[in-house]
Amino acid sequence: MNDLLSTQIFWLAITFVVFEGADRLSVRSGRHPLCHPVLLAAPVLIAALLLTGTSYKTYTDATQVLGFLLGPAVVGLAVPIWRQRALICRLAVPIALALGAGALTAIISAVGIMALFGAPSEVLASIAPRATTTPVAMEVASQLGGVPALAAVIVLLAGVVGAMTATPLFNAMKISDYRARGFALGVSAHGFGAARAFQVDATAGAFASLGMALNAVVTAALLSVMAVLL
Amino acid sequence: MTMIGAIALLFTCQLLGEIIHRLAGLPLPGSVIGMVLLICWLGLVRKERPTLEAVTGWLTAHLSIMFVPSAVGLIEEGPVLSQYGIGLAVATIISTLLTMVVGALVFRWALRWVKQDDDAGNEETEREGMGA
Numbered sequence: 381m382n383d384l385l386s387t388q389i390f391w392l393a394i395t396f397v398v399f400e401g402a403d404r405l406s407v408r409s410g411r412h413p414l415c416h417p418v419l420l421a422a423p424v425l426i427a428a429l430l431l432t433g434t435s436y437k438t439y440t441d442a443t444q445v446l447g448f449l450l451g452p453a454v455v456g457l458a459v460p461i462w463r464q465r466a467l468i469c470r471l472a473v474p475i476a477l478a479l480g481a482g483a484l485t486a487i488i489s490a491v492g493i494m495a496l497f498g499a500p501s502e503v504l505a506s507i508a509p510r511a512t513t514t515p516v517a518m519e520v521a522s523q524l525g526g527v528p529a530l531a532a533v534i535v536l537l538a539g540v541v542g543a544m545t546a547t548p549l550f551n552a553m554k555i556s557d558y559r560a561r562g563f564a565l566g567v568s569a570h571g572f573g574a575a576r577a578f579q580v581d582a583t584a585g586a587f588a589s590l591g592m593a594l595n596a597v598v599t600a601a602l603l604s605v606m607a608v609l610l
Numbered sequence: 611m612t613m614i615g616a617i618a619l620l621f622t623c624q625l626l627g628e629i630i631h632r633l634a635g636l637p638l639p640g641s642v643i644g645m646v647l648l649i650c651w652l653g654l655v656r657k658e659r660p661t662l663e664a665v666t667g668w669l670t671a672h673l674s675i676m677f678v679p680s681a682v683g684l685i686e687e688g689p690v691l692s693q694y695g696i697g698l699a700v701a702t703i704i705s706t707l708l709t710m711v712v713g714a715l716v717f718r719w720a721l722r723w724v725k726q727d728d729d730a731g732n733e734e735t736e737r738e739g740m741g742a
Binding site: 395396399403416417418421422425426429430436439440443444446447449450451452453454455456457458459460461462471473474475477478479481482485486489490493494497499502503507510511513514515516518519520523524527528529530532533534536537538541542545546549550553555557559560561563564565567568569571591596597600601603604607608 | 617620621623624627636637638639640641642644645646648649652653662663665666667669670672673674675676677678679680681682683684685686687690694697698699700701702703704705706707708709710711712713714715716717718720721723724
C-alpha cells in the first residue's frame with residue numbers, strides 16, 4: 381500500500397483535484413490576483429508532501445507530464461504574435477522602444493536590487509527573467525544557473541503586483557492611452573497583466589497580450605546575449 | 611490541418627529550436643527559438659489554421675496547472691527564502707512598478723514622436739485571452 385505514494389496517478393490525481401478546488405475559489409473571488417489558483421494550490425500540495433513524507437523528487441517524477449506541456453505552450457505563443465502583426469507593423473516604433481526599455485528596466489532593476497542584498501549568482505539568475513511569462517522564466521533561469529521554482533514564484537509575485545497596482549499607478553501618472561497602459565502592463569507583468577488589462581478595456585488587453593508575448597522573446601534573447609558576453 | 615498535424619507542427623518547431631539551441635550553445639531556451647521558428651513558418655505558409663489556433667489557445671488557457679509542480683519545488687528552497695525572501699519581494703515589487711512606469715512613458719513618448727497620437731486608445735484590436 382505504501383508504494384501507492386510513489387505512483388504517477390496518485391500525485392497527478394491529487395494535483396488535479398487540488399488545482400480544481402483552487403480554481404473554483406479563484407473564480408469565486410472574481411479572479412482576484414491574490415487568489416490565483418497556483419498561489420492557493422502550491423501550499424496545499426507542499427503540505428501534502430510534508431505530511432506523507434514524500435520527497436520532491438518523487439513528486440516531480442510523477443507529475444513531469446504537466447511540465448512537459450510548457451514547451452509546446454511557449455512555442456504556441458507565436459500564434460497571437462502572428463495574429464497581431466498588423467498592429468505590430470502600424471505601431472512598430474512605440475512597440476519596439478517600449479519593449480526594449482521595459483525589458484532592460486525589468487532585468488537591471490531586479491538583478492541590481494538583489495545584488496545590493498548580496499545575493500549569490502543562482503538567486504540573480506532566478507530573478508533576471510522576472511518579467512517573462514512563467515514557463516519562459518523557468519527555462520531561462522535554469523539555463524543561466526538559477527532555480528526554476530524560485531523563478532516561478534518571483535514571476536507570480538510580479539504578476540500579482542502588476543495586476544493590483546496598474547490602474548492606480550497609470551491614473552496617478554495621468555497616462556490615459558490604453559495602448560501605452562496595456563502594453564507596459566503586459567511587458568512588466570505578463571499573463572496576470574494581460575488578464576487584468578482585459579477586465580478594464582479590450583484595447584488594453586490586446587496590447588498587454590502582445591507585450592507579454594514579445595517580451596518573452598526579447599528578455600530571453602537579451603539575457604542569453606548578456607550571459608555570453610559577461 | 612488535423613489536431614495531430616497541429617501538435618506535430620508545435621513539436622517539430624520545439625525540436626528544431628532544441629537542435630539550434632544545442633548547436634549554437636546559446637542559453638536561449640529551445641522552446642523560445644521554436645516560437646520564433648513558428649512565426650517564420652506562419653509567415654512563409656499563409657493560410658487559415660483554426661485547428662492550430664484551437665490547440666495553442668487550449669495550451670495557453672491551461673498554463674497555470676502546468677507550472678504547479680515547479681511552484682511546489684519551493685519546498686526545497688527554504689534556506690534561500692529565509693535568507694533572501696524579503697530582498698526578493700522588495701526587488702520584485704520595485705522592478706515591476708518601475709518597468710510599468712518606464713514602459714508606459716516610453717510608449718507614450720514614442721507615439722507622439724511618430725505623430726500617431728490623434729487616435730489615442732481607439733485602435734481596432736482583436737481580443738486575445740492569455741494564461742499566466
